[in-house]
Amino acid sequence: MTLVLSNEEIGHLISMGEVIDRLDVTYHDLGNGEAQNRPRSDIYGPFRDNARYIFKTMDGMAPRFEAAAIRLNSDTIRWNVTPAGIRKDKQPTGPGGKWIGLILLFSMRTGEPLAIIPDGMIQSMRVAATNALGAKYMAPEYISTYALLGAGQQAAAQARAMLHVRPSIKEIRVFSPTPATREKLAAELAAEFGIKVIAAESAEKAVRGADLVGCATNSITPVVQLEWLEPHAHVTCVKELELGPGILGRSSLVAVHTRLDRPANYIVGEGENPIYDHDPAQGLPEEVARTRITRPENEVDLTRQIDIGELAVGRFQKPPHSSMTTFVNTIGMGLQFAAIGSLVWEKATAQGIGRDIPTDWFLEDMHP
Amino acid sequence: MTLVLSNEEIGHLISMGEVIDRLDVTYHDLGNGEAQNRPRSDIYGPFRDNARYIFKTMDGMAPRFEAAAIRLNSDTIRWNVTPAGIRKDKQPTGPGGKWIGLILLFSMRTGEPLAIIPDGMIQSMRVAATNALGAKYMAPEYISTYALLGAGQQAAAQARAMLHVRPSIKEIRVFSPTPATREKLAAELAAEFGIKVIAAESAEKAVRGADLVGCATNSITPVVQLEWLEPHAHVTCVKELELGPGILGRSSLVAVHTRLDRPANYIVGEGENPIYDHDPAQGLPEEVARTRITRPENEVDLTRQIDIGELAVGRFQKPPHSSMTTFVNTIGMGLQFAAIGSLVWEKATAQGIGRDIPTDWFLEDMHP
Structure with missing residues (x-):
């Protein structure tokens, strides 16, 4: 039987701690040359009404778990002009106003499809788990103060993941621009972990004096500045754009999730070769294009830093000792979905959770 | 509903002529920059018992049909030593001794998965249809004699496809090493098309005097020699290795399916970057490796020839006039599966064929 699950079921099946441990051994395998990835690629459809349909895929293989997986997204992205600049929104174009992101899990032993599951819950957990593993390997062992910039779903996941790898954390300072939002997350985390959680009035107030600084925002401009940071701070982010000038350059160690840090873009009308520096605003009307976001020149070349596999081994x-370190969570890897997807499948199968499709529907007796 | 079909159902739904016409407009779109591909990649698992598990994927987008697709294969390949050399066999490792090759078709309008179907029938037809389109654009318009080297399933498909684009063919000469096999196909084709079909005693006898020479074999050594060819012959093959020395060099025009003619191989233990010249026998025991097949040096660089899109436009x-031309059907494109997959979906939906899975099982209300 080929298993189908919902995000809600997946959320109940696996804990953040299990996801972190699963990725930890998987990154060890990657560092030892015992796991593999096919990096992310995006095909961009024609530009229509400020939007493009995008078909995104990435593959991975985790031999330890006898699992291969593809993660795919079938989305329309719309570029909306807002007072704060251009906002890139994934449209819920599916029936019932839903999104389409899937993980297909295969057995390396039999080749058969084991599961077809949505990517949302795993996506949210794997980003936080990966930043936490960066902190596990790079941050000072005993830290007590954690500044969390951002108060959305990803920020909450980051806090849970960081507390798993650094249970010594005694104080969290949450900042996000809207007071109600930061206060809500602060109250939630305080209740969940029984530690001091402050809603900070500014990013600077949150960051000054913190041992660990985590950025988990949607911002495409810096949210943390070098001069606010302690000399021994570990800084972690979900994208490079969150970091102020000089942070990467001043860090004694910068590690990345993957050095292959940009997707290969195949754009309708742009020929057969991949484009790695695709301006996402391409094709926008002129008044929009003028305000477009451009990626800043790096002071540090992320494609030459150590990656999570090397970090793990x-x-x-x-x-x-006592020097600043930074982890940049560059783009995702298919390997994450093979590792976590197989964990979800193992647990769901053991517990009898989910819906089944006859696997025979997906097999063929004709040589492909 | 997300549609599931079998190879048999697909074979009844679409004709070779429809597949050729569908690919023809799709290649026009490709040539005009109105369709796109993400080229094939293969992840190779660890080498065990002369075999490797391989996870192969390719993506394509056909905006004319509002369709995006991924084609994937989840296979174990075994390298067997035979008296004729090394034979590469895809093992039917799936439950019931089956293979796993799937096409997932998505709507570019709604993003939803429209169909999950096996790749075998479409795979077999698209190879033949592509060679036929090469002949449509390159072969002399009025040709009467066709030499067909090979007598397997692919050779039969090639004959059907060639007769669609060149109904002027009045004689086919079939050669394959086993007399019974070539005689069987000759009898079948004669009955099907009501034309003269000869089972030739040698490749040379089949080829001498032929206007069109088609190779559709599993051979990894040349099956046709330059000196047998007419000066005006159009030569077509399913892989470059079938062509004798000098054929590409002597051709006044060489076209390829895609210039990106080798898959990107990601091999466990070989680092993060793709390998384009992966020796498939890599990892074989020494006595086997000594007899391994190496790809000959090209006299003509296939990555610099015109491709099927340029041919179509x-x-x-x-x-x-009256000069030799050659078409080399290099590796497959995801675009073929988007184009033919959407044709299959349209026809199956109109006729109410196939099994359904609730599409909602594959949608999510959590932002991915």
């Missing part, structure tokens, strides 16, 4: 020069 | 120098 310790293949790097340990930074000097 | 006429963006090439017409070859001199």
Whole structure:
């Protein structure tokens, strides 16, 4: 039987701690050359009404778990002009106003499709789990103060993940621009972990004095500045654009999720070769294009830093004690979905959760 | 509803002529920059018992049909040593001794998954249809004699496809090493098309004097030699290795299916970057590796020839009248599966054929 699950079921099946542990051994395998990825690619359809249909895929193979997976997204992205600049929104174009993101999990032993599951819950957990593993390997062992910039779903996931790898954290300072939002998350985290959680009035107030600084925002401009940081701080982010000038350059160690840090874009009308520096605002009307976001020049070349696999197996020069370190969670890897997808499948199968499709529907007796 | 079909159902739904016509307009779109591909990639698992698990994917987008697709194969390949050399066999490792090759079709309008169907029938038809389109654009318009090298399922498909684009063919000469096999196909084709079909005693006898020479074999050594060919012959093949020395060099026009003619191989243990010249026998025991097949040096660089899209829109120098031309069907494109998959879906939906899965099982209300 090929298993189908919902995001809600997946959320009940796996804990953040299990996801972190699963990715930890998987990144060890990656660092040891015992796991593999096919990096993300995006095909961009024609530009219509400020929007493009985008078909995104990434593949991964986790031999330890006898699992291969593809994660795919079938979305229309619309570029909306807002007072704050251009906002890129994934449209819920599916029937009933839903999104389409799927993970297909295959057995490396039999080749058969084991599961077809949505990507939302795993997506949210794997980003936080990966930042937490960066902190596990790079942050000082005993830290007590954690500044969390952002108060959305991803920020909440980051807090849960960081507390798993650094249970020594005694204080969290949450900042996001809307007071009600930061106060709500602060209250939630305080109740969940029984530690001091402050809703900070500014990013600077949250960051000053913190041992660990985590950015988990949708911002495409810096949310943290170098001069606010402690000399021993570990900084972690969900995208490079969140970091102020000089942070990467001043860090004694910068690690990335993957050095292949940009998707290969195949754009209708742009020929057969992939484009790695695709301006997402391409095709926008002129008045919109003028305000478009451009990626800043890096002071540090992310494609030459150590990656999460090397971090996991310790293949790097340990930074000097009490020096600043930074982890940049570059783009996702299919391997994450093979690792976590197979965990979900194992647990769902053991517990009898989910809906079944006859696997025979997906097999063929004709040589492909 | 998301549609599921079998190869048999697909075979009844679409004709070779429809597949050729569908690919023809799709290749026009490709040539005009109105369709797009993400080229094939293969992830190779660890080498065990002369075999590797391989996860192969390719994506394509056909805006004319509002369709995006991924085609994937989840296979174990075994390298067997035979008296004739190394034979690469896809193992039917799935439950019931079956293979796993799937096409997932998505709507570019709603993003939803329209169909999940096996790849076998479409795979077999699209190879033949593509060679036929090469002949449509490159072969002399009025040809009467067709040499067909090979007598398997693909050879039969090639004959059907060629007769669709060149109904002027009055004689087919079939050669394959086993007399019974070539005689069987010759009898079948004669009955099907009511034309003269000869089972030739040698490849040379089949080829001498032929206007059109089609190779559709599993051979990894040449099956046709330059000196057998007429000066005006159009030569077509399912892989470059079938062509004798000098054929590409002597052709006044060489066209390829895609210039991106080798898959990107991501091999466990070989780092994060793709390998384009992966020796498939890599990892074989020494006695086997010694007899391994190496790809010959090209006299003509296939990555610099015109491709099927340029052929379809006429963006090439017409070859001199009565000069030799060659079409090399390099690796597959995801675009083929988007084009033919959407044709299959349209026809199956109109006729009420197939099994349904609730599409809602594959949608999510959580932002991915």
